[in-house]
Amino acid sequence: MTKKVSPLTDLQIASQATMKSIWTIAKEAGIPEEAVEPYGRFKAKIDVTKLAESSKDGKVVLVTAISPTPAGEGKSTVTVGLADALSKLGEKTMIALREPSLGPVMGMKGGATGGGYAQVLPMEEINLHFNGDIHAITTANNALSALIDNHLHHGNVLRIDPRRITWKRVLDMNDRALRNITIGLGGPTQGVPREDGFDITVASEVMAIFCLATSLQDLKERLARIVIGYTYDKEAVTVRDLGVQGALVLLLKEAFKPNLVQTIEGTPALIHGGPFANIAHGCNSLIATNTARKLADIVVTEAGFGADLGAEKFMNIKARQGGFSPDAVVIVATVRALKMHGGVPKNQLAEENVQAVTDGLVNLAKHIDTIRAFGVQPVVALNKFITDTGAELEVIFEWCEENEIRVALTDVWERGGDGGIALAQEVLKLLDEPNNFAPLYDVEQPxxxxxxxxxxxxxxxxxxxxxxxxxxxxxxxxxxxxxxxxxxxxxxxxxxxxxxxxxxxxxxxxxxxxxxxxxxxxxxxxxxxGDIMTMPGLPKTPAALQMDIDLQGNAVGLM
Missing domain, CATH: 3.10.410.10 (Formyltetrahydrofolate synthetase, domain 3)
Known part of the structure; x- marks a missing residue:
């Protein structure tokens, strides 16, 4: 089974797609007109307060992956392709995804909306600024920083110790030069000198709060609980002490509405919130997931990086706080990544190496063990690449059969939803079976x-x-x-x-x-x-070097 190589880039495929109007997508998803706030012809925000009350809770399918490698696993692509496949099978399906951060878009990834014929659209607008949500989060975070320093400047009634302020400024870009800075220099009128620093916006607690809040009032209360630092007596100081939670929630009130878009094949998608999984909890907003559960019978969502990061946090944090459980879990794996875990360098991945695939299966095995430890049975999505050989694929299928692991070959990059039918059928089987989901620890433990x-x-x-x-x-x-x-x-x-x-x-x-x-x-x-950074740096050759616009003003180089 060979996979054709499309002569088109992901951006070219996306630009040639025929999109439905956002009003049509909303109507097909069951969203009333009064709840739709269009941002142009193909994007909208949804006012969830204007949705009809519903007791329905759609089933949740979580897509995760093996430990990522520079070879790429295609987790978002599989997420989109699986949802399209479920739609083709007649299931009322909706996607819930994270918003791309400009840091990785301009850095290593170059885009985060899926790939090939399994993409969410309009991909260039989603990858670049989208509807302004991350900018609103950046503004709220930095407004708090400004208010903290203003409090210091005007007498410091709360007796905040400038040496013990833990709140940092943020920027939605990888910029290592801003990790540690000094502010307030230049004399008494310029503020109180102190050390400060920047995190990337998606690592901000405001982003985490935004993605776990269930309503505007919950959002406001969570903002009020933020610890910004400590007094000279080492007592915690919160946003509530500063009295600025109202201003912060005001800055976020429009961004808090989930964003509605569509896939190439017209499956509705809510893309909202975007914390990283290596430095935050790695899941889209809870309000978007819950909204999708009310509108669809099946919600396909993803959590960042491997199951040891995004999926673990989805289970132990998001599902716990959201009061629901995943009904099925998909683990994305590739022959290329398994070979890297089996010891093959990136420049030799095109060469057949059955032994390396076999050796790399230990990584997949651990992720499967982890999902099973939560009481949920996974299905492996084997995401196919043109360099995969029959012998390499066969060893994976044989291993899965020996270990009683569900597995399906997927080819959604090339074939869209049609390439995900086998995976969708396996997922539907899982959804018909009960599971025994439970977090791995009790919060009352030390x-x-x-x-x-x-x-x-x-x-x-x-x-x-x-x-x-x-x-x-x-x-x-x-x-x-x-x-x-x-x-x-x-x-x-x-x-x-x-x-x-x-x-x-x-x-x-x-x-x-x-x-x-x-x-x-x-x-x-x-x-x-380890050495994990909350403000990443750009690589030696960032993706931004390939980006441009053509004479008509169309994006170039976004994947």
Missing amino acids: VSDKITAIVQKVYGGLGVVFTEQALKDLKNIENNGWGILPICMAKTQYSFSDDPKILGRPEGFTITVRKIIPKLGAGFLVCLT
Whole structure:
């Protein structure tokens, strides 16, 4: 079975697609006209307060993947293709995806809307600014920073210690030069000098709150709980203490409405919110997922990177806070990625290497074990590339059969929904079966026990090592009564360990937690491990170098 190579790029395929008007998409999705706020002809925001009350809760299909490699796994592409395939089979289906961040779009990825004939549209507008949501989150975050520094300048009634301010500014771009800065220089009229820094917007707690809030009032209350720093007496200072939660929610009220778009084949998609999975919780907004569940019988959603990151956080954080469980899980794998996990360098992936595929299956096996540990049975989506050989594919199918693992070959990049029918049929079988979903730990457990549970059950490590700073953070968390929150691990996506160079399925390792940051508004504790950065840098050859516009003003170089 060979896969044709399209002479067109993803952007060219998208630009040649015939889109339905957003009014048609909304009507087909069951969204009343009064709830639709169009942003041009093909995008809209949905006012969920104007949707009819419904007791229906559609089933949730989570798409995750094996540990990502530079070879690419195509998780978003499979997500879109699976939804199109389910629609072709007569199932009322809706997609719920994250919004792309400009940082990775201009950096390594070049786009985040699927690929080939399994894309959400209009891809160039979604990848570049979209409907302004991430800019609104950036503005709200930085408005809080400005208000903090203004409070210091005008007398500091709350006695905030400038050395203990934990709130950072953000920017929706990879910019390593802004990780650590000094502000307030230039004399008394310029503010109070202090050290500060930037995170990327998708790592902001405002983004996490935005994606976990269930209403505007919930959003406001969560914003009020944000800890921005500590007083000279080491008491926590919150947004509520500053009294600015009203202003922040006002800046976010329009962005908080989910965005409606469509796939090439006309399947409705809600794209809303975009936290990274390696430094945040990696899932689209809860309000978009819940809205889709009310409108469709099946909701296909994804969580960032491998099952050890996005899926773990989807299960332990999003599903827990949202009060629902995933009804089926798809794990995307490729021959190329398995060969890399089996020790083959990227420049040799086109060569047949059955042994490397076999060796790399240990990575897939661990992700399957993780999903099963949550009480859910997965299906493997084997995303096909032209360089895959029959022998390489056969060894994967034989392994899956021996281990009683559902598997389906997918070719949605080339064939759209038609290439995902086999996968859709396997997913439908899973949806008819009961599962025993449960999070992997109880939030009432001690913080160290919850972290250890993730390291041992999800990563396959021996345990956790806490640095001196992490132990201080742990004591502060316990003293303030914040220990009942779930855990959000900030870890490299490339390895189960905290060393991105160790691929496959490493054993006998420990995870070093170097800092624990309480995110009371989001409702979790962020544990920084290894060298993970909350402000990434651009690669030596960023994707931005390929981007341009043509003489007609059309985008060029976005994949």
